[in-house]
Amino acid sequence: xxxxxxxxxxxxxxxxxxxxxxxxxxxxxxxxxxxxxxxxxxxxxxxxxxxxxxxxxxxxxxxxxxxxxxxxxxxxxxxxxxxxxxxxxxxxxxxxxxxxxxxxxxxxxxxxxxxxxxxxxxxxxxxxxxxxxxxxxxxxxxxxxxxxxxxxxxxxxxxxxxxxxxxxxxxxxxxxxxxxxxxxxxxxxxxxxxxxxxxxxxxxxxxxxxxxxxxxxxxxxxxxxxxxxxxxxxxxxxxxxxxxxxxxxxxxxxxxxxxxxxxxxxxxxxxxxxxxxxxxxxxxxxxxxxxxxxxxxxxxxxxxxxxxxxxx
Amino acid sequence: xxxxxxxxxxxxxxxxxxxxxxxxxxxxxxxxxxxxxxxxxxxxxxxxxxxxxxxxxxxxxxxxxxxxxxxxxxxxxxxxxxxxxxxxxxxxxxxxxxxxxxxxxxxxxxxxxxxxxxxxxxxxxxxxxxxxxxxxxxxxxxxxxxxxxxxxxxxxxxxxxxxxxxxxxxxxxxxxxxxxxxxxxxxxxxxxxxxxxxxxxxxxxxxxxxxxxxxxxxxxxxxxxxxxxxxxxxxxxxxxxxxxxxxxxxxxxxxxxxxxxxxxxxxxxxxxxxxxxxxxxxxxxxxxxxxxxxxxxxxxxxxxxxxxxxxxxxxxxxxxxxxxxxxxxxxxxxxxxxxxxxxxxxxxxxxxxxxxxxxxxxxxxxxxxxxx
Numbered sequence: 001x002x003x004x005x006x007x008x009x010x011x012x013x014x015x016x017x018x019x020x021x022x023x024x025x026x027x028x029x030x031x032x033x034x035x036x037x038x039x040x041x042x043x044x045x046x047x048x049x050x051x052x053x054x055x056x057x058x059x060x061x062x063x064x065x066x067x068x069x070x071x072x073x074x075x076x077x078x079x080x081x082x083x084x085x086x087x088x089x090x091x092x093x094x095x096x097x098x099x100x101x102x103x104x105x106x107x108x109x110x111x112x113x114x115x116x117x118x119x120x121x122x123x124x125x126x127x128x129x130x131x132x133x134x135x136x137x138x139x140x141x142x143x144x145x146x147x148x149x150x151x152x153x154x155x156x157x158x159x160x161x162x163x164x165x166x167x168x169x170x171x172x173x174x175x176x177x178x179x180x181x182x183x184x185x186x187x188x189x190x191x192x193x194x195x196x197x198x199x200x201x202x203x204x205x206x207x208x209x210x211x212x213x214x215x216x217x218x219x220x221x222x223x224x225x226x227x228x229x230x231x232x233x234x235x236x237x238x239x240x241x242x243x244x245x246x247x248x249x250x251x252x253x254x255x256x257x258x259x260x261x262x263x264x265x266x267x268x269x270x271x272x273x274x275x276x277x278x279x280x281x282x283x284x285x286x287x288x289x290x291x292x293x294x295x296x297x298x299x300x301x302x303x304x305x306x307x308x309x310x311x312x
Numbered sequence: 313x314x315x316x317x318x319x320x321x322x323x324x325x326x327x328x329x330x331x332x333x334x335x336x337x338x339x340x341x342x343x344x345x346x347x348x349x350x351x352x353x354x355x356x357x358x359x360x361x362x363x364x365x366x367x368x369x370x371x372x373x374x375x376x377x378x379x380x381x382x383x384x385x386x387x388x389x390x391x392x393x394x395x396x397x398x399x400x401x402x403x404x405x406x407x408x409x410x411x412x413x414x415x416x417x418x419x420x421x422x423x424x425x426x427x428x429x430x431x432x433x434x435x436x437x438x439x440x441x442x443x444x445x446x447x448x449x450x451x452x453x454x455x456x457x458x459x460x461x462x463x464x465x466x467x468x469x470x471x472x473x474x475x476x477x478x479x480x481x482x483x484x485x486x487x488x489x490x491x492x493x494x495x496x497x498x499x500x501x502x503x504x505x506x507x508x509x510x511x512x513x514x515x516x517x518x519x520x521x522x523x524x525x526x527x528x529x530x531x532x533x534x535x536x537x538x539x540x541x542x543x544x545x546x547x548x549x550x551x552x553x554x555x556x557x558x559x560x561x562x563x564x565x566x567x568x569x570x571x572x573x574x575x576x577x578x579x580x581x582x583x584x585x586x587x588x589x590x591x592x593x594x595x596x597x598x599x600x601x602x603x604x605x606x607x608x609x610x611x612x613x614x615x616x617x618x619x620x621x622x623x624x625x626x627x628x629x630x631x632x633x634x635x636x637x638x639x640x641x642x643x644x645x646x647x648x649x650x651x652x653x654x655x656x657x658x659x660x661x662x663x664x665x666x667x668x669x670x671x672x673x674x675x676x677x678x679x680x681x682x683x684x
Contacts, residue, residue, distance in 0.1 A: 128546070133553045158499030159539055159554035240546065243539040244504050255499065255539040267542060270371060271506035271531050273401030 038288070045282035051275040060246075067283050071290060072248045073163070073258030077238065078231035080167035080252075085174050086224050092175075093182035094208060109183065116176035124240030127169040128161070132241065135168070136160030139253045151252050161243040163257040169237050174227035181226065185219030186212050218302045225298035232291055238263035261287040362390030365642050369395070369403025369416025372508045372562075373445045373626050376659035377416065380650045383658050393646065400508060400626075407432060407439070407629055413643045415629040416445075418508030420598065420607030432639070433631035441607040442679050443672065444650055445626040447665040448588035449513055450563035451572035454551050455479060456494060462487045464575035465520030471558060472500050472517065473525055474537030479556060487575075494556065501550045501559035504540030506531035512624040513560045519612040520621075560622075563588075564664020574622060577615035585666035587620035593669040594619070604632065604679040623666075633684040644683040651676045 049063055060066040092112065096105045136159065143154035189212045197207040244259030244267070259267075261283045269280055367377065374397035381393035400417040407415035410431020420441040430439050451468065453461055458479075463471075467483045470476035476483055480493045503510045514529035527534035541550040544561045551557040551569060558572075563583045573580035581587060591614055598607040612621045628647055634640030649655045656667035668676060 128549055129553075136554070155497050157539065158497070158556055159501075159541075159550045161539065161541070161550065239504075239542050242504075243501075243541060243550075245536045245538075245540065247536055256536055259504075267505040268532070270397075271399035271401065271508075273399060273405055276401075 041281060041285040041288055044278055045285045046278075047275055048278035048282035051279055063279065063282060066279065067261075067286050069246050069248045069258045070261045070264050070283055071286055073244075074232055074260040074262070074287060074290065076250070076258060077163055077166050077170060077260055078228055080164065081170035081174060081231045082224060082228055084167060084171035085178055085227060086220075088171070089175055089178035089182055089223070089227075090220065092179045093186055094212070096179075096183050097186040098204070098208060098212065109180075112176050112179050114176075115172065116180075118173075120173065120234060120236045121240070123169050123173055124237040127165060127237060127241035131168060132160035132165050134160075135165055139164070143253055151250055153251055154254070156253050157243065157255040159243065159255075161241055162253050162255070163242065164252040166238050166242045166257075169241055170231045170234055173234065173237065174230050177230060178223045178227040181223035182216065182220055185216040185223070188219075189215045221298060221302050225295060228294060228298075229291060232260075232294065233262055233287065234260075235262040235266045239266040261290075361388045361642055361645055363638060363642055364392045364394065365414075365639075365646055366412045367393070367395040367403075367414045367416055367628075368398055368406045368412040369414075369629075370400040370418045370508055370626050371397040372418055372447065372624060373397070373416040375663040376445050376650075376665060379659050379662040380646075380655055383655065384646055384649050387649070388645070391642065391646075399506075404629065413630075413634075413639050414647070416626060417441075417629055418511065418624060418626050420605075420627055421629060426601075430631060432635060434633040434635050437631060437633040438602060438605075439629050439631050440602060440605040440679060440683075441627040441629055442647060442651070442676055443592065443606055443608060443625050443668070444628045444647070444676075445624075445659070445663075445665055446588055446592050446668065447624045447626070447663070448563040448583040448585065448620055449509055449560055449622045449624055450566040450583050451558065451560050451574065451622070452548070452551050452566050452569040453558040453572060454554065454569055455496075455556050455558075457492050458488075458494075459570060460488075460491065460573065461570060462573045462575065462580040465517055466524050468572075468574070469517040469521040469524035471498055472502065472538065472560075473535050474500070475524060496556045499554055499557045500538040501541050501547050501554075501557060502533040502538055503544075503547060504533075504542050508624055508626070509544070509560065509562060513622060515610075516612045516622045562624075562664065574620070576619055576621060577617050579617040581617055581620055583620045583622070585660070586669075587618060588623045588666040589669040589672070591616075591619035591621055591623055592625055593672040602632070604682045606675060606679050630683055632682065637684070640684050644680060647680045647683065648677075651680055 051063065092108070096109050096112075100108060136157070139160055139162065140156045142152045143156040146152045147154050193211040193215065194207055197211045198204075202210060238260050239262075242257055242259060242263060243255050244263065245256035247256050247258055249256065249258060265280045265284060269277070272280055374395070377395035377397070381395055384393055385391055395416065397416075400415075400419060403412065403415035404417050404421065404425065406412045408425065408428065408430055413432060421439060426438060429435070430437075433439060451463070455461075463484070464487060467476065467487060470483060477498055478495065479498055480495050485493060508531065510533050511529045511531050514525065514527070514534065517525035518527070518529050533540070539550060539554075539557075541547045541559075544565050547559045547561045548565050548567065548569070551559040551561075552567075563571075571582055573582045575581075591611060592608060594616070595608050595611040595614075597605075598609045601607055607627070608625055610621075610623070610625060611619070614621050628650070630643055630647060631640065634643065650659070651668065651673065653667070653673070656673075659665055660667050
């Protein structure tokens with residue numbers, strides 16, 4: 001006891017206190033904001049559940065048949081985007097971190113980061129004006145020659161504004177996020193691991209396969225989830241590019257595509273009134289739930305992989 | 313290494329500070345401007361008008377209202393006109409609740425709405441519908457080798473509802489004997505967002521071809537088939553860039569695209585501002601309304617070849633007598649301006665609508681003149 005009382009009191013400076021407090025406030029602010037959004041969504045969504053939905057597009061019998069195709073479209077478009085973006089992002093990140101000469105790598109990294117600064121409405125315009133007309137002949141060829149594969153079945157869209165085009169636009173939009181994170185993770189690979197692999201006679205590809213990728217796996221999953229989050233919530237580009245319909249369909253090249261929740265809100269909110277507004281907000285709540293679920297699943301994956309990742 | 317790191321963190325902090333400062337000042341600027349509403353002068357002379365006039369309603373009128381607001385404010389420097397294009401339904405709702413001096417709406421007040429009370433108006437007085445914005449809707453197409461295309465309502469309904477799928481379908485060939493119609497799929501484009509254009513187009517199809525177009529007209533496109541595009545520009549873009557396309561859009565945006573001639577009576581009529589204004593002027597008014605309520609029962613089934621029946625009529629909904637006389641004076645002056653020849657011409661230049669015809673202008677002037 002005596003030794004403890006004799007000890008000098010730890011000095012707590014004013015700066016320490018102010019800083020601790022401000023971080024606490026910043027931390028709680030995010031929770032408050034999240035709670036505020038969640039409460040708003042739930043309160044506004046409740047009237048929609050029993051609402052008369054016959055006024056809505058496609059005259060659905062109830063709210064769930066209305067939101068079903070939208071929820072499907074949201075997840076489907078984001079999944080396709082991820083399918084395109086992740087392999088590309090891994091390739092670019094590996095090139096920058098392990099293959100490219102230093103100067104080129106830096107330049108390339110800047111260019112990729114620049115992509116993230118392009119507003120989504122510009123991607124939307126690019127999708128309509130450049131991408132859709134450019135890919136339409138390819139789509140036509142695909143339906144003519146590979147139409148026997150169900151997802152490529154016709155009739156082909158005359159404008160190319162299909163869910164595949166949307167997925168490509170989304171992939172370009174999420175590419176910088178995934179690439180930037182993947183690059184950082186790959187650069188963190190312990191030099192000793194890499195050198196050990198090379199010393200054992202591994203080629204560069206084998207070194208990447210044995211040392212870099214296992215180390216970066218959980219980081220890569222987190223990166224993909226961040227990208228997925230943006231793809232799920234992307235509004236403007238989808239609203240502009242997609243030719244939407246009220247269907248659940250896996251087909252990639254037709255005019256009738258499932259719409260996404262965010263894009264559907266953007267398209268219908270300006271003229272919505274009465275319970276129509278509540279229904280749209282309720283679909284927003286569903287999007288909120290989907291995003292949450294995706295994040296939880298991703299966290300679970302990251303947590304489970306941690307012990308095998310070689311990061312320890 | 314330490315110095316650059318410190319520097320960059322300082323730079324970051326200062327950037328954040330700058331952004332915060334910007335955000336704060338812009339907030340302050342907004343809050344600083346005092347609301348001038350309700351301070352309208354009683355004097356009837358136009359130049360003495362002052363105050364704020366709030367309108368809420370249809371986005372179809374958006375461009376025209378912006379033009380009118382600018383024109384009116386130039387003539388009356390102390391007046392601020394704010395038009396919020398948040399939709400017809402929202403406009404009628406906030407007008408009824410008393411949140412707006414007038415509403416812009418693609419449809420006239422319903423009987424139920426008229427039976428209720430109006431927050432902006434003097435107790436026990438009603439509101440009136442005044443047509444202020446007429447816009448023909450063109451059916452545009454882009455098909456290789458086809459310059460002219462004649463269609464009737466039943467065929468149009470078949471195309472847009474997905475029942476006619478090929479350009480060389482017998483129904484289309486029968487109406488276009490000379491055209492070289494390709495053996496290709498029809499790509500019909502509709503609005504993917506809720507829109508008065510869709511509602512009016514659907515109303516035309518539903519009235520003229522009820523067997524084919526069975527869905528009742530609404531802001532949303534009712535069928536699942538076909539291609540959807542956002543906004544008028546989205547539709548025009550899709551038709552322009554696609555192959556074998558057809559779509560409908562505000563006529564002012566048709567540009568160089570082919571425009572379908574629609575069968576009226578036994579002739580095929582292309583859109584024109586005059587033909588659109590004519591069908592509105594010569595259609596009967598909705599029965600059982602007050603003398604100054606100019607709700608129009610559009611004669612979509614007209615057989616007069618000087619008419620073009622696919623037209624959107626948008627109203628300004630105002631009070632007969634305002635609760636606040638100052639607001640009445642201001643609204644009256646504004647509506648007088650927008651329905652005047654100068655006002656209609658100004659809007660036509662910007663928004664490409666069809667100006668009110670002389671006939672209708674007289675009725676409108678009487679109606680607006682009655683506002684107190």
